[in-house]
Amino acid sequence: xxxxxxxxxxxxxxxxxxxxxxxxxxxxxxxxxxxxxxxxxxxxxxxxxxxxxxxxxxxxxxxxxxxxxxxxxxxxxxxxxxxxxxxxxxxxxxxxxxxxxxxxxxxxxxxxxxxxxxxxxxxxxxxxxxxxxxxxxxxxxxxxxxxxxxxxxxxxxxxxxxxxxxxxxxxxxxxxxxxxxxxxxxxxxxxxxxxxxxxxxxxxxxxxxxxxxxxxxxxxxxxxxxxxxxxxxxxxxxxxxxxxxxxxxxxxxxxxxxxxxxxxxxxx
Numbered sequence: 001x002x003x004x005x006x007x008x009x010x011x012x013x014x015x016x017x018x019x020x021x022x023x024x025x026x027x028x029x030x031x032x033x034x035x036x037x038x039x040x041x042x043x044x045x046x047x048x049x050x051x052x053x054x055x056x057x058x059x060x061x062x063x064x065x066x067x068x069x070x071x072x073x074x075x076x077x078x079x080x081x082x083x084x085x086x087x088x089x090x091x092x093x094x095x096x097x098x099x100x101x102x103x104x105x106x107x108x109x110x111x112x113x114x115x116x117x118x119x120x121x122x123x124x125x126x127x128x129x130x131x132x133x134x135x136x137x138x139x140x141x142x143x144x145x146x147x148x149x150x151x152x153x154x155x156x157x158x159x160x161x162x163x164x165x166x167x168x169x170x171x172x173x174x175x176x177x178x179x180x181x182x183x184x185x186x187x188x189x190x191x192x193x194x195x196x197x198x199x200x201x202x203x204x205x206x207x208x209x210x211x212x213x214x215x216x217x218x219x220x221x222x223x224x225x226x227x228x229x230x231x232x233x234x235x236x237x238x239x240x241x242x243x244x245x246x247x248x249x250x251x252x253x254x255x256x257x258x259x260x261x262x263x264x265x266x267x268x
Contacts, residue, residue, distance in 0.1 A: 002247035005261040008094040009035045009198040010127055014246045024250035029202050033260055036094060039204035042228055044083050045195055046203065049229045051076060052188055056139070059181060063142025066182040074168060074179040080187040081165040087194045088121040089113060091128075097265040118162060123265050125153045128197040132237035135189035135227075138219040144182070149190035161186035192232045203228045 002015060006028045014025045028034055055072060059065050092113075099111040099120060111120075125131055130150040137145045152159060161183040168179035217226070219233060227234040253259055 002243055002245050003261065004246075004248050005253065005259065006034065006246055006248070007127070007261050007263045009091045010095075010263065011197055011200055012129075012244060012246055013240050014248070015242065020249045020251050024246070024248060024253075026200060026202075027250045027254070028259070029199055030204075031254065031259065035198065036090070038199060038202075041083070041087055041090065042195060042199065042203045042205070044086075045191055046205075046229050048076065048080055048083065048188065048191070049231060052184070053231070061137060061140045061185075063140075063144050066144065067177070067180050069177045069180040073181055073184050074172065074176065077161075077165055077179045077184045077187055078169060080184065080191050081162060084162075084187065084191050084194055085121070087191070087198070088124060089116065091124055091198065092116070092120070092265060095263040095265060097123075099266070118159070122153060123268055125150060126268055127263055127265075128194075129237040129240065130193055130197060132239055133193040133196065134235035135192055136219075136233040136235070137185070137189075138231065138233065147186055147189040149186045149193055159190075161190065189232065192227050192234065196227050196234050196236075199228070201225065201227050201234070 011029065014021050055076065059068055059070075059073070097120075099116075101107050101109050101111050131148070131152075131154040133148070133150065135147045135149065137147070149161065150159065164175075164178040164180070164183040165187065167175040172179075224234050224236045226232070
Protein backbone atom coordinates (compact mmCIF):
# COMPACT_ATOMS: atom_id res chain seq x y z
CA UNK A 1 0.00 0.00 0.00
CA UNK A 2 1.12 3.53 -0.77
CA UNK A 3 -0.68 6.84 -0.36
CA UNK A 4 -2.63 8.51 -3.16
CA UNK A 5 -2.69 11.92 -1.46
CA UNK A 6 0.00 13.87 0.39
CA UNK A 7 -0.49 14.35 4.12
CA UNK A 8 -0.43 17.78 5.68
CA UNK A 9 3.11 18.88 6.61
CA UNK A 10 4.65 15.53 5.70
CA UNK A 11 7.24 15.37 2.96
CA UNK A 12 8.06 11.87 1.77
CA UNK A 13 9.22 10.53 -1.60
CA UNK A 14 6.89 9.84 -4.48
CA UNK A 15 7.31 6.47 -6.19
CA UNK A 16 9.87 6.93 -8.94
CA UNK A 17 7.98 4.94 -11.56
CA UNK A 18 4.81 6.96 -11.11
CA UNK A 19 3.52 9.46 -13.68
CA UNK A 20 5.06 12.93 -13.36
CA UNK A 21 7.06 11.67 -10.36
CA UNK A 22 9.63 14.46 -10.51
CA UNK A 23 7.00 17.19 -10.48
CA UNK A 24 4.76 15.37 -8.00
CA UNK A 25 7.67 15.03 -5.54
CA UNK A 26 7.61 18.73 -4.63
CA UNK A 27 4.75 20.67 -6.23
CA UNK A 28 2.20 19.96 -3.49
CA UNK A 29 4.45 21.61 -0.87
CA UNK A 30 3.76 25.10 -2.20
CA UNK A 31 -0.01 24.65 -2.30
CA UNK A 32 -1.86 26.87 0.18
CA UNK A 33 -3.83 23.97 1.65
CA UNK A 34 -0.76 21.86 2.42
CA UNK A 35 0.14 23.80 5.57
CA UNK A 36 -1.04 26.80 7.55
CA UNK A 37 1.26 29.82 7.40
CA UNK A 38 4.45 27.88 6.60
CA UNK A 39 6.36 31.15 6.23
CA UNK A 40 5.72 31.79 9.93
CA UNK A 41 7.90 28.80 10.76
CA UNK A 42 10.59 29.20 8.11
CA UNK A 43 11.06 32.89 8.95
CA UNK A 44 11.65 32.02 12.59
CA UNK A 45 14.29 29.48 11.53
CA UNK A 46 16.02 31.97 9.23
CA UNK A 47 16.22 34.55 12.03
CA UNK A 48 17.68 31.95 14.41
CA UNK A 49 20.16 30.88 11.76
CA UNK A 50 21.25 34.48 11.22
CA UNK A 51 21.86 34.86 14.96
CA UNK A 52 23.80 31.60 15.16
CA UNK A 53 26.03 32.70 12.29
CA UNK A 54 26.70 35.91 14.25
CA UNK A 55 27.60 33.74 17.24
CA UNK A 56 30.19 31.99 15.05
CA UNK A 57 32.06 35.31 14.87
CA UNK A 58 32.84 34.89 18.58
CA UNK A 59 32.64 31.13 19.14
CA UNK A 60 34.44 29.23 16.41
CA UNK A 61 32.45 26.24 15.13
CA UNK A 62 34.79 23.49 16.26
CA UNK A 63 35.01 20.43 18.48
CA UNK A 64 37.08 22.21 21.13
CA UNK A 65 34.26 24.66 21.84
CA UNK A 66 31.63 21.97 22.41
CA UNK A 67 31.21 22.72 26.14
CA UNK A 68 31.27 26.51 25.78
CA UNK A 69 28.27 28.16 27.39
CA UNK A 70 27.04 31.71 27.81
CA UNK A 71 23.87 33.74 28.12
CA UNK A 72 23.76 34.16 24.35
CA UNK A 73 24.06 30.43 23.74
CA UNK A 74 21.42 29.79 26.40
CA UNK A 75 19.06 32.27 24.74
CA UNK A 76 19.53 30.68 21.31
CA UNK A 77 18.93 27.19 22.68
CA UNK A 78 15.67 28.35 24.28
CA UNK A 79 14.45 30.01 21.09
CA UNK A 80 15.41 27.07 18.91
CA UNK A 81 13.66 24.47 21.06
CA UNK A 82 10.55 26.65 21.33
CA UNK A 83 10.43 26.62 17.53
CA UNK A 84 10.85 22.86 17.50
CA UNK A 85 7.88 22.50 19.82
CA UNK A 86 5.84 24.88 17.66
CA UNK A 87 6.54 22.77 14.57
CA UNK A 88 5.67 19.53 16.33
CA UNK A 89 2.37 21.01 17.48
CA UNK A 90 1.59 22.33 14.00
CA UNK A 91 2.09 18.86 12.50
CA UNK A 92 -0.19 17.21 15.05
CA UNK A 93 -2.83 19.95 14.83
CA UNK A 94 -3.06 19.85 11.05
CA UNK A 95 -3.47 16.10 11.05
CA UNK A 96 -5.49 14.05 13.60
CA UNK A 97 -4.32 13.79 17.19
CA UNK A 98 -6.67 13.64 20.16
CA UNK A 99 -4.74 11.90 22.96
CA UNK A 100 -6.21 11.07 26.34
CA UNK A 101 -4.61 10.79 29.73
CA UNK A 102 -3.88 7.15 30.51
CA UNK A 103 -3.25 7.34 34.24
CA UNK A 104 -4.07 9.35 37.35
CA UNK A 105 -7.11 11.38 38.27
CA UNK A 106 -7.52 12.63 34.71
CA UNK A 107 -7.40 9.18 33.07
CA UNK A 108 -9.71 9.16 30.06
CA UNK A 109 -9.82 12.96 29.75
CA UNK A 110 -8.68 14.64 26.57
CA UNK A 111 -5.09 15.82 26.78
CA UNK A 112 -5.07 19.41 25.54
CA UNK A 113 -2.31 20.91 23.43
CA UNK A 114 -0.83 22.91 26.32
CA UNK A 115 -0.02 19.61 28.05
CA UNK A 116 1.59 17.91 25.05
CA UNK A 117 5.23 17.09 25.63
CA UNK A 118 8.16 15.32 24.01
CA UNK A 119 6.45 11.94 24.49
CA UNK A 120 3.60 13.18 22.30
CA UNK A 121 5.96 14.67 19.75
CA UNK A 122 7.98 11.47 19.41
CA UNK A 123 5.13 9.85 17.45
CA UNK A 124 5.98 12.13 14.51
CA UNK A 125 9.25 10.27 14.06
CA UNK A 126 7.26 7.31 12.74
CA UNK A 127 5.77 9.34 9.88
CA UNK A 128 8.61 11.73 9.11
CA UNK A 129 11.72 9.52 9.62
CA UNK A 130 13.41 12.23 11.66
CA UNK A 131 15.94 9.76 13.05
CA UNK A 132 17.26 9.05 9.53
CA UNK A 133 18.17 12.63 8.61
CA UNK A 134 21.73 13.92 8.86
CA UNK A 135 22.92 17.51 8.90
CA UNK A 136 26.39 18.70 7.92
CA UNK A 137 27.84 22.06 8.94
CA UNK A 138 29.98 23.51 6.15
CA UNK A 139 32.51 25.33 8.35
CA UNK A 140 33.67 23.18 11.23
CA UNK A 141 37.05 22.29 12.68
CA UNK A 142 37.08 18.72 13.93
CA UNK A 143 35.01 15.60 13.46
CA UNK A 144 31.66 16.76 14.85
CA UNK A 145 30.53 18.51 11.68
CA UNK A 146 27.84 15.89 10.94
CA UNK A 147 24.87 15.81 13.31
CA UNK A 148 22.00 13.34 13.57
CA UNK A 149 19.86 15.15 16.13
CA UNK A 150 17.07 12.56 16.37
CA UNK A 151 19.21 9.42 16.10
CA UNK A 152 18.56 8.36 19.71
CA UNK A 153 14.88 7.97 18.86
CA UNK A 154 15.82 5.00 16.69
CA UNK A 155 16.32 3.03 19.94
CA UNK A 156 13.63 4.93 21.87
CA UNK A 157 16.26 6.97 23.71
CA UNK A 158 16.11 10.55 24.95
CA UNK A 159 17.27 13.65 23.10
CA UNK A 160 20.18 14.98 25.15
CA UNK A 161 19.93 18.46 23.67
CA UNK A 162 16.20 18.66 24.42
CA UNK A 163 16.80 17.52 27.98
CA UNK A 164 19.42 20.25 28.30
CA UNK A 165 16.85 22.79 27.11
CA UNK A 166 14.34 21.68 29.74
CA UNK A 167 16.88 21.59 32.55
CA UNK A 168 18.30 25.03 31.82
CA UNK A 169 14.83 26.48 31.21
CA UNK A 170 13.46 25.39 34.59
CA UNK A 171 16.66 25.81 36.62
CA UNK A 172 19.06 28.08 34.81
CA UNK A 173 21.18 28.81 37.87
CA UNK A 174 22.09 25.17 38.51
CA UNK A 175 21.90 23.90 34.94
CA UNK A 176 23.31 26.85 33.04
CA UNK A 177 26.32 24.93 31.69
CA UNK A 178 24.22 22.26 29.95
CA UNK A 179 22.92 24.97 27.61
CA UNK A 180 26.22 24.65 25.79
CA UNK A 181 27.46 25.01 22.24
CA UNK A 182 27.06 21.32 21.34
CA UNK A 183 23.46 21.19 22.50
CA UNK A 184 22.68 24.40 20.64
CA UNK A 185 24.10 23.05 17.38
CA UNK A 186 22.21 19.78 17.82
CA UNK A 187 18.98 21.70 18.46
CA UNK A 188 19.64 23.96 15.46
CA UNK A 189 20.22 20.87 13.32
CA UNK A 190 17.06 19.32 14.76
CA UNK A 191 14.98 22.33 13.77
CA UNK A 192 16.40 22.14 10.25
CA UNK A 193 15.50 18.44 10.07
CA UNK A 194 11.98 19.06 11.31
CA UNK A 195 11.35 21.80 8.76
CA UNK A 196 12.93 19.76 5.96
CA UNK A 197 10.69 16.81 6.79
CA UNK A 198 7.74 19.10 6.09
CA UNK A 199 8.88 21.46 3.34
CA UNK A 200 12.11 20.10 1.77
CA UNK A 201 14.18 23.24 1.17
CA UNK A 202 11.29 25.61 0.38
CA UNK A 203 11.60 28.76 2.51
CA UNK A 204 8.33 30.49 1.46
CA UNK A 205 10.07 33.84 1.23
CA UNK A 206 9.22 36.48 -1.42
CA UNK A 207 10.56 35.69 -4.87
CA UNK A 208 10.67 32.45 -6.85
CA UNK A 209 11.58 29.20 -5.12
CA UNK A 210 14.37 27.23 -6.75
CA UNK A 211 12.85 23.84 -6.07
CA UNK A 212 15.00 22.06 -8.61
CA UNK A 213 18.42 23.03 -7.26
CA UNK A 214 21.23 22.72 -9.79
CA UNK A 215 24.88 23.62 -9.97
CA UNK A 216 28.01 22.68 -8.10
CA UNK A 217 29.19 23.33 -4.57
CA UNK A 218 32.55 23.12 -2.84
CA UNK A 219 30.75 21.69 0.18
CA UNK A 220 28.58 18.69 0.83
CA UNK A 221 30.04 15.92 -1.29
CA UNK A 222 27.68 13.00 -0.84
CA UNK A 223 25.01 15.04 0.97
CA UNK A 224 21.57 15.75 -0.43
CA UNK A 225 22.01 19.51 -0.80
CA UNK A 226 21.58 22.73 1.11
CA UNK A 227 18.54 23.10 3.31
CA UNK A 228 16.33 26.06 4.08
CA UNK A 229 18.50 29.15 4.36
CA UNK A 230 21.30 27.67 2.20
CA UNK A 231 23.73 27.06 5.03
CA UNK A 232 23.18 23.66 6.60
CA UNK A 233 23.42 20.66 4.31
CA UNK A 234 20.78 17.96 4.56
CA UNK A 235 21.14 14.25 3.89
CA UNK A 236 17.66 12.81 3.35
CA UNK A 237 16.46 9.38 4.48
CA UNK A 238 16.91 6.66 1.90
CA UNK A 239 15.12 3.86 3.71
CA UNK A 240 11.51 4.69 2.91
CA UNK A 241 9.63 1.48 2.17
CA UNK A 242 7.63 1.35 -1.04
CA UNK A 243 4.39 1.15 0.93
CA UNK A 244 5.30 4.34 2.81
CA UNK A 245 5.81 6.45 -0.29
CA UNK A 246 3.35 8.70 -2.05
CA UNK A 247 1.86 7.46 -5.30
CA UNK A 248 -0.03 10.16 -7.18
CA UNK A 249 0.14 12.37 -10.23
CA UNK A 250 -0.01 15.93 -8.91
CA UNK A 251 -0.90 17.32 -12.34
CA UNK A 252 -4.25 15.53 -11.91
CA UNK A 253 -4.65 15.57 -8.14
CA UNK A 254 -4.18 19.33 -7.82
CA UNK A 255 -7.47 19.85 -9.70
CA UNK A 256 -9.49 17.86 -7.18
CA UNK A 257 -11.36 19.33 -4.22
CA UNK A 258 -9.85 16.97 -1.63
CA UNK A 259 -6.16 17.06 -2.45
CA UNK A 260 -4.66 16.26 0.94
CA UNK A 261 -5.07 13.52 3.50
CA UNK A 262 -4.59 13.55 7.26
CA UNK A 263 -2.43 11.23 9.31
CA UNK A 264 -4.42 9.70 12.14
CA UNK A 265 -1.82 9.75 14.91
CA UNK A 266 -4.34 8.20 17.29
CA UNK A 267 -3.91 4.91 15.40
CA UNK A 268 -0.11 4.93 15.34
